[in-house]
Amino acid sequence: MANIWQLDAGNSRIKLRVLETGQVTCLDTFNSEDAFISYLLEKAENIDEIQLACVWSEERKKKFIEIINKECCCKVRVAKVKKEFAGLKVAYRDETKLGVDRWLAMLASHAWYPGEVRLLVSLGTAITVDVVDKKGEHLGGYIIPGFRLLHESLTENTGQVRFTSNGLNDMTLGQSTTQAVNNGIRRLVVSMLKSLIADQSLQIDRVIFAGGDAEYVKALSLIDAEIKQDLIFEGLTLAFSKQD
Ligand SMILES: Nc1ncnc2c1ncn2[C@@H]1O[C@H](COP(=O)(O)OP(=O)(O)O)[C@@H](O)[C@H]1O
Ligand SMILES: CC(C)(COP(=O)(O)O)[C@@H](O)C(=O)NCCC(=O)O
Known part of the structure; x- marks a missing residue:
């Protein structure tokens, strides 16, 4: 082989x-x-x-x-996104605009956990979230800047917000610029994820994290998520076992 x-x-x-x-x-x-x-x-x-x-x-x-x-x-x-493939249906009207990384991750999750509502969270350069329902329908998602970009956007666009990044898991009110930025960004990301998990209209069964900041956010948030760093690779295997 x-x-x-x-x-x-x-x-x-x-x-x-x-x-x-x-x-x-x-x-x-x-x-x-x-x-x-x-x-x-x-x-x-x-x-x-x-x-x-x-x-x-x-x-x-x-x-x-x-x-x-x-x-x-x-x-x-x-790999190229397909509107409908292996039981997964993409929410975007124009599927070519959806990141292929998001699609492949959804494809793998659909093969592994059919019949479950999944929240996929990729914590990379950008943070993406996608929800796929029990039937394989992608309900849509969000894209926000990842941790590094959130920090850089403050450094690059302000004159006085000067701080160092720290890898702590503190989300309390900051009492210095460094704390205010780091704790604020952590709280922002964690709050978004928790609000999605708590959203009764979604009824999320499973939360899956991937990407460079996955371990960090799992430890920080104590969200009951599994980390699957092979989602995109598994998606590639699936895509090419059926696609030309
Ligand atoms: N050793 C590392 N090198 C680069 N980024 C890292 C590293 N460890 C953690 N990170 C974090 O992971 C993010 C990149 O994650 P990754 O999943 O590789 O992104 P992408 O898929 O966008 O290339 C960075 O923005 C940073 O916040
Ligand atoms: C949102 C992304 C930048 C995430 O990429 P990453 O952070 O993993 O490098 C990527 O999925 C992308 O370029 N998407 C295209 C736009 C979209 O998905 O709507």
Whole structure:
């Protein structure tokens, strides 16, 4: 069976999962295309297929694929959102506008937990939430800036809000700028998640976290969520087991 490289190209980092004869043999993270390409060059001859989930601009994605094609003669398959696929129906009228990372995560969750209302929370560069109902209908979601962007937006747009990030789990009223910013941002994110979980019109059965800040937010909020960092990779496997 084939040696497959699955890539989740997010706005901060590229995540890699390698499947050899269907078994996961490597998980890695790269901070840039260059770092990934250097790694690829060492291993290129052993790869049969690359499966890509990418939320970059079309131009950046095209360049990345061109480099991969130059360095590696394997097949490159790029995941694309489908309005209805494997029992999952996307809420967006124009499904091409939905992030493929969100779609793949929903696809995996639908295969794992059919018949449950799921709240999927990706805590990456952006924080995305998506709700999928028991029948596989995507009800919609939210996109807000992630922790790093929330901090940066204050630094970049104010003259006096100067602070350092701290990884504490304090959400009490701040008594310094650093506390006010850090505790406020934590409270903002946690409040949004708790309000969704408490929303009686949704009747959420299961909460799933993923992304770079997943562990942090789980510890901070004590929300009963499971962390599934392989959602997008599993989504790729499902998408390409049925899609061309
Ligand atoms: N080692 C790390 N490198 C980069 N970001 C990290 C790291 N650890 C935690 N983070 C947090 O995770 C976020 C990126 O998460 P990630 O899931 O990789 O994002 P994306 O899928 O958008 O590339 C950052 O904004 C930051 O808040
Ligand atoms: C919202 C996102 C930026 C999240 O990406 P990430 O933070 O994981 O890098 C990505 O899913 C995206 O570009 N979505 C397109 C817009 C949409 O989903 O409506």
